[in-house]
Amino acid sequence: MKGVVSTALLTFVTYIIFTGSITPYDLVTGAVVAIVIGLLVGKFLVENDAKALNPLRWFWSVVYFVWYFLVAEVKAHLDVIGRIITGNFEPGIVKVPLKVKSEYARTLVANSITNTPGTVVVDVDENYLYVNWINVTTENPEEAKKEICEGFEKFAERIFE
Amino acid sequence: MSILLTLGAILILTGGICDLFGAIGLLKFPNFYVRLHAATVGTIGGAAVPLFGVTLLALGTDIPNKEAIAGASLITGMIILLVAPAGATALAYAAHKARIIEWKPKTDQLKEARK
Amino acid sequence: MISLLWSVTIVSLIVTLIISVYGIAAKPNLVKKLIALTIFGDTANVLVVLLGYRVIYPVKPPILPVWKESALQSFLNTAVDPLPQALVLTAVVIGMAVNILIAFAIIQIYRIYGTLDVREAGRFLPNLLRRGE
Amino acid sequence: MKRLIGLIIILTITLGVAYYVSQNLTPQKSLHPLGKFYLKNSYFGDYSAKSPEAVTSIVWDYRGLDTLFETAVFFIAIIGSLTLFRLSKEQSEEAKQGEPKRELPEPVCAVTKIIVAMILAVSASIALHGQLTPGGGFQGGSALAVAPLLIIAAYSKYALEKNGLDKTRAIIIRSIGLLGIALTALTPLLVKGYFMQNQPIFPGKALGAPLGGSLVYYNLFEYLAVGAGFTAVFLLLSIPEEKFRKFLGVKQ
Numbered sequence: 001m002k003g004v005v006s007t008a009l010l011t012f013v014t015y016i017i018f019t020g021s022i023t024p025y026d027l028v029t030g031a032v033v034a035i036v037i038g039l040l041v042g043k044f045l046v047e048n049d050a051k052a053l054n055p056l057r058w059f060w061s062v063v064y065f066v067w068y069f070l071v072a073e074v075k076a077h078l079d080v081i082g083r084i085i086t087g088n089f090e091p092g093i094v095k096v097p098l099k100v101k102s103e104y105a106r107t108l109v110a111n112s113i114t115n116t117p118g119t120v121v122v123d124v125d126e127n128y129l130y131v132n133w134i135n136v137t138t139e140n141p142e143e144a145k146k147e148i149c150e151g152f153e154k155f156a157e158r159i160f161e
Numbered sequence: 162m163s164i165l166l167t168l169g170a171i172l173i174l175t176g177g178i179c180d181l182f183g184a185i186g187l188l189k190f191p192n193f194y195v196r197l198h199a200a201t202v203g204t205i206g207g208a209a210v211p212l213f214g215v216t217l218l219a220l221g222t223d224i225p226n227k228e229a230i231a232g233a234s235l236i237t238g239m240i241i242l243l244v245a246p247a248g249a250t251a252l253a254y255a256a257h258k259a260r261i262i263e264w265k266p267k268t269d270q271l272k273e274a275r276k
Numbered sequence: 277m278i279s280l281l282w283s284v285t286i287v288s289l290i291v292t293l294i295i296s297v298y299g300i301a302a303k304p305n306l307v308k309k310l311i312a313l314t315i316f317g318d319t320a321n322v323l324v325v326l327l328g329y330r331v332i333y334p335v336k337p338p339i340l341p342v343w344k345e346s347a348l349q350s351f352l353n354t355a356v357d358p359l360p361q362a363l364v365l366t367a368v369v370i371g372m373a374v375n376i377l378i379a380f381a382i383i384q385i386y387r388i389y390g391t392l393d394v395r396e397a398g399r400f401l402p403n404l405l406r407r408g409e
Numbered sequence: 410m411k412r413l414i415g416l417i418i419i420l421t422i423t424l425g426v427a428y429y430v431s432q433n434l435t436p437q438k439s440l441h442p443l444g445k446f447y448l449k450n451s452y453f454g455d456y457s458a459k460s461p462e463a464v465t466s467i468v469w470d471y472r473g474l475d476t477l478f479e480t481a482v483f484f485i486a487i488i489g490s491l492t493l494f495r496l497s498k499e500q501s502e503e504a505k506q507g508e509p510k511r512e513l514p515e516p517v518c519a520v521t522k523i524i525v526a527m528i529l530a531v532s533a534s535i536a537l538h539g540q541l542t543p544g545g546g547f548q549g550g551s552a553l554a555v556a557p558l559l560i561i562a563a564y565s566k567y568a569l570e571k572n573g574l575d576k577t578r579a580i581i582i583r584s585i586g587l588l589g590i591a592l593t594a595l596t597p598l599l600v601k602g603y604f605m606q607n608q609p610i611f612p613g614k615a616l617g618a619p620l621g622g623s624l625v626y627y628n629l630f631e632y633l634a635v636g637a638g639f640t641a642v643f644l645l646l647s648i649p650e651e652k653f654r655k656f657l658g659v660k661q
Contacts, residue, residue, distance in 0.1 A: 007526055014530040018236045020229030025618035033533040037526060045522050077206050084186040086174035091195050092191055092267035107519040117201040122253045122271055124514045130271040132200045132253055139268050194511050225341035247520040282433035291423050332434035340452050340461035357444035362467035366479045369547055373486030380490040
């Protein structure tokens with residue numbers, strides 16, 4: 001039965017927001033759909049229910065979302081738009097060491113890197129991310145990490161580890 | 162009310178500008194790996210941000226069923242935020258594995274690691 | 277001006293229909309025939325939906341916004357005709373079912389005979405059938 | 410350049426004809442009387458389906474028989490496709506042999522898991538609100554079929570079959586959906602109604618929202634049937650090409 005409650009909660013919230021109204025009909029059908037989907041796919045999604053339902057982690061993910069959109073995305077977009085105008089780039093694939101171990105934390109870091117324009121994750125293995133970087137300034141993994149994913153990993157640790 | 166409307170309109174305008182620059186970048190950049198970055202400008206700045214803008218804009222007006230429009234665009238934006246990086250990673254991974262793209266990178270540490 | 281735009285829409289849809297019929301008839305590749313067929317079906321559906329459209333402002337979808345008798349009159353004044361939309365919904369499903377069947381047949385033809393060109397298939401298919409294979 | 414000339418000729422002919430036609434063409438501003446009847450009566454009135462969405466009420470109530478046969482056509486098309494790709498028992502066992510493996514990088518697979526849950530919720534919302542908002546059984550079912558497609562893309566089809574969703578089960582779910590549609594259509598006969606009758610046999614309103622009588626049941630069963638039918642098709646299409654060539658005995 002692991003993972004059923006948290007998956008059902010995710011599904012229920014998605015259902016209600018997508019529907020956009022909270023008449024009893026929506027609540028009842030949403031609950032039924034959420035329980036069915038939770039029973040069907042819950043065991044693949046979540047390993048640990050207590051971790052997934054911890055409000056502190058949800059708080060940190062909201063903080064992360066706001067910070068990410070207001071700071072990281074804006075910086076990266078302006079940078080890449082500047083490069084599009086000037087045509088000044090030096091692409092390459094660099095290695096970035098990764099500390100976090102759990103699957104979702106690594107996914108969060110990788111997706112955050114890919115979602116900021118200018119860096120795309122090409123492959124992931126045990127300890128490293130391989131990042132396609134639009135302007136390689138350093139080939140040293142530690143320094144590259146400082147420039148590419150300084151903030152992401154700290155938040156990923158707080159949210160998922 | 163009108164604050165939400167203005168904010169939403171600004172976000173949608175931002176999306177249009179990002180789409181324009183993304184398209185220019187797709188035309189101007191030389192090979193697949195660099196074009197991928199321009200495509201990211203188009204998907205995040207040009208698709209997810211305007212959808213969030215539509216959410217705010219719908220909440221700011223007084224049309225019937227505005228919550229449904231706002232909710233649907235919010236969920237679509239979230240799904241794009243999750244799916245776009247996965248798609249970009251899959252494309253880049255497949256292209257690198259097949260070795261069909263000729264480019265002169267400054268450094269390719271993945272190729273060294275896979276040897 | 278509006279009537280010019282309206283007629284441009286209709287005439288360009290009809291031109292698309294003609295081009296897709298040409299594609300069905302003239303292209304030798306089976307996949308290209310299928311693509312032309314889907315274009316034909318979709319264009320016909322858009323034409324039917326256009327029959328129910330009303331060139332007025334504001335124009336609204338056929339969904340009752342407020343469930344009150346008093347809202348009915350303004351709803352009737354602004355909503356588009358729902359009947360063509362419902363018929364197109366039926367037509368879309370049937371068209372898609374036919375497309376699935378044709379696509380599977382094309383895949384199987386390619387697997388067995390190794391060609392998608394109807395001219396080539398036409399050359400050796402009669403012989404194969406005569407031999408009872 | 411040669412292609413451009415053809416394009417320019419077509420464009421000029423189109424615009425010329427459009428200009429000629431537009432001189433004595435008035436865009437239509439009024440409703441057809443039949444459309445007016447449906448708009449008026451889909452929620453209020455004597456011949457009511459009690460659904461605010463006029464299109465769904467036409468599709469499953471006023472013109473329900475059309476839609477019943479349309480579903481039958483769809484069902485027969487899928488059966489026909491399965492017949493074209495039919496395999497013997499040993500062959501379909503062999504087609505299932507294979508290990509689920511993760512070929513794509515880790516983030517793609519993790520995202521797939523979350524997206525599958527979200528897409529299932531969204532598709533259920535589309536299908537269950539067919540009588541209130543645009544959408545309905547077919548649209549919801551199409552969205553539902555995206556979920557197995559994503560799993561096939563990220564993990565391969567063997568992952569689906571290992572966890573119990575193989576072709577036979579998909580066909581069974583599809584048949585349950587069709588059976589549900591048939592039973593909902595036959596229910597009014599039990600209480601001296603006529604075939605596919607909607608009001609006043611099914612409850613028109615429940616839990617604070619209009620149900621549209623039988624529309625919500627039709628939508629639900631159509632959702633299951635279409636989603637499972639597409640899943641069966643996708644499972645068949647994702648059998649590796651070499652295996653299929655071997656079954657057919659074709660060497661190329």
